[in-house]
Amino acid sequence: MHTLLPFLLAMIAAIVLLNMWATKLKIAYPILLVIAGLAISFIPGLPTVKIDPDLIFFIFLPPLLFEASWSISFKEMKKWWRIIGSFAFLVVFFTALSVALVTNYLIPGFTIAIGFLLGGIVSPPDAVSTGAIMKFVKIPRSTSAILEGESLLNDASSLIIFRFALVAVGTGQFVWHEAAGSFIWMVLGGAAIGLLLAWIFVQAHKRLPTDAPSDIALTLIEPYFMYWVAEQVHSSGVMAVVCGGLYMSAKRLVFLNSASRIKGFSVWESFVFILNGVVFMIIGLELPEIVGGIRSEGISLGTAINYGLLVTAVLIGARMISSYAALVATTIFRPSVRPHASSRVRRWMMPLLLGWTGMRGVVSLAAALAIPVTLNGAAFPHRNLILFITFVVILLTLLIQGLTLPYFIKRTHFFDGVFGLENEEATRLKMKQGLKQHVYQELKNKYENGLQGNEKIAKILKQWEERAKAADDSWMNDDTKTIFVELLDSQREYLVELNKDPKIDEEIIRQQLYQIDLEEERLKII
The missing domain is CATH 1.20.1530.20 (Na+/H+ antiporter like fold)
Known part of the structure; x- marks a missing residue:
């Protein structure tokens, strides 16, 4: 041995x-x-x-x-x-x-x-x-x-x-x-x-x-x-x-x-x-x-x-x-x-x-x-x-x-x-833009009643509104983590539904799901 x-x-x-x-x-x-x-x-x-x-x-x-x-x-x-x-x-x-x-x-x-x-x-x-x-x-x-x-x-x-x-x-x-x-x-x-x-x-x-x-x-x-x-x-x-x-x-x-x-x-x-x-x-x-x-x-x-x-x-x-x-x-x-x-x-x-x-x-x-x-x-x-x-x-x-x-x-x-085969870059861009719009609407619909006078939720909504135009991941604090994790789960649900489209490459969906997992893990060490 x-x-x-x-x-x-x-x-x-x-x-x-x-x-x-x-x-x-x-x-x-x-x-x-x-x-x-x-x-x-x-x-x-x-x-x-x-x-x-x-x-x-x-x-x-x-x-x-x-x-x-x-x-x-x-x-x-x-x-x-x-x-x-x-x-x-x-x-x-x-x-x-x-x-x-x-x-x-x-x-x-x-x-x-x-x-x-x-x-x-x-x-x-x-x-x-x-x-x-x-x-x-x-x-x-x-x-x-x-x-x-x-x-x-x-x-x-x-x-x-x-x-x-x-x-x-x-x-x-x-x-x-x-x-x-x-x-x-x-x-x-x-x-x-x-x-x-x-x-x-x-x-x-x-x-x-x-x-x-x-x-x-x-x-x-x-x-x-x-x-x-x-x-x-x-x-x-x-x-x-x-x-x-x-x-x-x-x-x-x-x-x-x-x-x-x-x-x-x-x-x-x-x-x-x-x-x-x-x-x-x-x-x-x-x-x-x-x-x-x-x-x-x-x-x-x-x-x-x-x-x-x-x-x-x-x-x-x-x-x-x-x-x-x-x-x-x-x-x-x-x-x-x-x-x-x-x-x-x-x-x-x-x-x-x-x-x-x-x-x-x-x-x-x-x-x-x-x-x-x-x-x-x-x-x-x-x-x-x-x-x-x-x-x-x-x-x-x-x-x-x-x-x-x-x-x-x-x-x-x-x-x-x-x-x-669809162009991968075009598909990826379309998927990410759809994700941003989806999260923005999800946040607005779910927390619309709590926006008045709630500075934290308003900040999250504003951040995702900006994300729909340009990515910005420069902020995060403990009070917003729970809401943010909910939004990540919502993104996963959106991607699962999007994957039902036969024109979308499942590998691109899996790569994006992996990115979401990485983002969730990043939240745990902030």
Whole structure:
């Protein structure tokens, strides 16, 4: 332990430094992490870091999925639910099937079940990698929401495929009608359990005398509890965490105060960042052992790399075909909701770019590491080869697609004018002006009878009247704090109503709500 602890601390420090370097280079930090993981594997004498395959999902997936469900715009998910649903379920199954058929035909010893297992592992694009890359390019918020929503839900569908394939490999058979019933229970049961537990957690936060540290501590254990309960009744823990997280995200203004929201955001951002980095480092540290296992099975390193290249090509091709199939189907059956573009050529080039966004990452790594070492007392068939192919797929998609995607977007301008994105600055200005006018009218209507002879209320009214013309935050005293907090709550209600407008970007609303939380916290220390 005394040897391992300094190494783990050094690993976290390396993750932080690599993130700084990635920001300076303006590339997604998962790209540098996966390269660093590969480089670390060649350093002799490093301690061995082992994680029980049965625990890998439980340790990493719940917090990663929970944080992702809090970050996504549920309004945009509802707006684009058809394309998100098709990519999250139909495309994942098509991709897994493609991988299963190709590997069964071309890789000696790969059965259809093992091919589906590999397909379930590598089929879901990574939300973290996509989000990190999108920081450096300008795309419509709706497009970003589609990619984020897909990445959130396809984790659930791919891991359900992974679970069924794992059973098929172990039993040697696959009963379709039983699988269909189990699939329905896993999806619906997991969603119901997640929503029920999320409701209970919300009520607990509201009724218990919690403060910011206790609120944050509870949110850290809640996704683990959702996942564990769902798995105990053989439903999908992933669906439970995703649905529960979406529900709690929508209720965040109800059960968390401003201090909990502000501090919780920073804690979760750091926690998830470290988890992502550690997963990449772990696979890098295990790479020498994986390569040794491949060679012990009589497979050369060059052959294994070729298999990785093959699977990567299948993944990219399947996503391209799916993107164009989705556009064709939408054009035929739902022309009113198809993506808008300035020209026919640009419209038909868009699936090419959407198909190029399929970077793989942490979920694929966690799934590969979760494959049991033994099966029915014998070594799990081709476990090391599956791990190696997964690593090659992640490395190639991050390097090839991750590095070229920002260049393509900037050079082609394909996303200009797509989905009717409003100008963000104009929207932000309109929202802030509306907020000022709303607060001024709220104050005037609520305290109009007390204005006569009440110097304090008159001062507040005059200040907000001036704010409607120009911002001025230069004053505040203890006597006016209560009224001012009421006005902040009124602003939140106004923003929640404003968010119902489908033309307003929810991210702008969330940023303004965060500013209001900061202002409320500022009042507490004046």
